[in-house]
Amino acid sequence: MDKYKTNSAFNKWFSAIKLENLSVYSKKWILDYNSYRKKLSFESVLKLFLYVINEEKESLRDLSTSLINESLQIETDVTTISHTQLSRAFNVLEPKVLEEIFQQLLEKVQHQMKPTKRNSLYLIDSSTFSLSLKRHKWATFRKTKSGVKLHLNYCYMEDATMYPTDFTLTNAHKHDVTQLNVLVNQPETTYVFDRGYLDFEKMDQMHWDGYFFVTRIKKNTNVHVVATLASSLKEEILRDELVRLGSKTYLTANFRLVTIQDKSGRAFQFITNRMDCSSKEIADMYHARWQIELFFKHIKQHMTSKTFFSHSEKGVHNQLILTLISALLTFLIKIETNTKQSVFQIKRFFRYLLFRPVECWLEKLIPT
Numbered sequence: 001m002d003k004y005k006t007n008s009a010f011n012k013w014f015s016a017i018k019l020e021n022l023s024v025y026s027k028k029w030i031l032d033y034n035s036y037r038k039k040l041s042f043e044s045v046l047k048l049f050l051y052v053i054n055e056e057k058e059s060l061r062d063l064s065t066s067l068i069n070e071s072l073q074i075e076t077d078v079t080t081i082s083h084t085q086l087s088r089a090f091n092v093l094e095p096k097v098l099e100e101i102f103q104q105l106l107e108k109v110q111h112q113m114k115p116t117k118r119n120s121l122y123l124i125d126s127s128t129f130s131l132s133l134k135r136h137k138w139a140t141f142r143k144t145k146s147g148v149k150l151h152l153n154y155c156y157m158e159d160a161t162m163y164p165t166d167f168t169l170t171n172a173h174k175h176d177v178t179q180l181n182v183l184v185n186q187p188e189t190t191y192v193f194d195r196g197y198l199d200f201e202k203m204d205q206m207h208w209d210g211y212f213f214v215t216r217i218k219k220n221t222n223v224h225v226v227a228t229l230a231s232s233l234k235e236e237i238l239r240d241e242l243v244r245l246g247s248k249t250y251l252t253a254n255f256r257l258v259t260i261q262d263k264s265g266r267a268f269q270f271i272t273n274r275m276d277c278s279s280k281e282i283a284d285m286y287h288a289r290w291q292i293e294l295f296f297k298h299i300k301q302h303m304t305s306k307t308f309f310s311h312s313e314k315g316v317h318n319q320l321i322l323t324l325i326s327a328l329l330t331f332l333i334k335i336e337t338n339t340k341q342s343v344f345q346i347k348r349f350f351r352y353l354l355f356r357p358v359e360c361w362l363e364k365l366i367p368t
Contacts, residue, residue: 009353009361010075014047016108016332017101017325026097037089040081045089046101047076053303053319053326055351060086060309071355091315098321105328109163112335115155117188117212122165123154123289124183124193127296128172129320135311139171147172150320151179153191154292160340162291163331164324169317177202184211190274192289200245200252207253207273214272214285217257222247226254230279236260237279238267245271258282298344299323339365 019030019042030042051072052063060083066072073079131139131146139146153166168179176196184191187210195216206213217223223243230240239259245252258270258279270286277285303323308316330343330350339346346365353361 007357007359008071008075008355009350009358010047010051010355012358012361013329013333013350014050016105016329017046018104019043019101021104022097022100026100029094029097033092033094040078040085040089044076044078045093048078048086049090049319049322050326050329051076052309053322054347055354056302058307059083060090069355075355087309090318091310091312093314093318095314095317095321098318098325102321102325102328105325105332106163106165108332109328109335113155113157113161115157117190120155120157120189121214121285121288122183122186122189122191123156123292124152124180124191124197125154125289125292125296126151126176126179126196127300129300129308129316131308131316136308136316138313139316141171141173145172148316148320149174149176150296151176151183152292152296153183154295156192156288156291159291160342162295164295164327167324169320187211190214190285192285194289200250203245203255203271203273204252207255212272212274214270214274214282216286217245217269217271221245223257224251225257229256234280236262237283240279243271256282295327299327302344302347303327333365337362337365341365 019027022030033042048063057063057066063086064081064083067078067080126149128147128149131148133140133144133146136146139148141147149170149172151168151170152164154162155165156162166183166185168182170179177199180193180197180199180202184206190212191206192214195218198215198218203213223245225241225243227242228240229242230237237258238261239257241257242254243257244254256272256275258272259267260270260279260283261267270282272282274282303326308319310316310319327343330347334341334343334346341349349361349364353364
């Protein structure tokens, strides 16, 4: 049994989590949790819910039934448990402990990838997860809807190297720009965000505090041209200018406005305080923002975030944090194997080889 656990793909995937290396607070919380639940330890719960998220199970009943699989029993040290017991165990999980596990994994990623000002961007955006109004009244944000927002900072180094970093969870009615101060926390780093975060005073503050940004301006933004920056422009670059934004009551510092034209003839305007890049590089930085949209689409469609197991605020937040933990676990496998396979393809192989010897999984990923 021990040999099986050591060599399974599932155990390899989960092994990046080191509960013994968590803080004193988290270890004490886990100890207390285990003392009240002899049958279902914290580690077993963590494995079960990472399994259910990764496997896109539709309900806790589905998870309970899945335990007829002897391999899953071996991996989790759980032979049988009811969906009501699973619900109680899930709802009392402490989000702070899960957040610390996420941070532990993030530190491992960043130690190996070493993002810098020159080789990475930080994409900021949010996505709303709809909830049942009847079951989640605490998350009401319209007369007929409930929902939560995941505000995310997503590190982008290249199309094959990107992963979630900082995040916050709020009610869906919370405006995106209110979370900018939380997500922007690394000076000399370039942050890319859409027009929903456009706030002249916050942009000025970022600029004076040593943060770089690239975003789009709204059509009705007042633009005051100070100077033209480029004497020769490529076909798709219409203008490259030094400007100030705002009205007579408040004008920003001098920023750079790059205007491009796409293949269909539409014009787009990007505002930035990066003066050291070409006009095309600025446009490419903003276009990279699409990757965070794809990540949101992925976790909604393929990681059970469209089905929430809990009616409580804590339970919903726990599920979204576990979803981000699952994403980092898979990305760590990508780093370790140096595979050219996408994270989605790694996950697909993992699903079919979950309880097979890890060699069966890795041979599909490691370049030959």
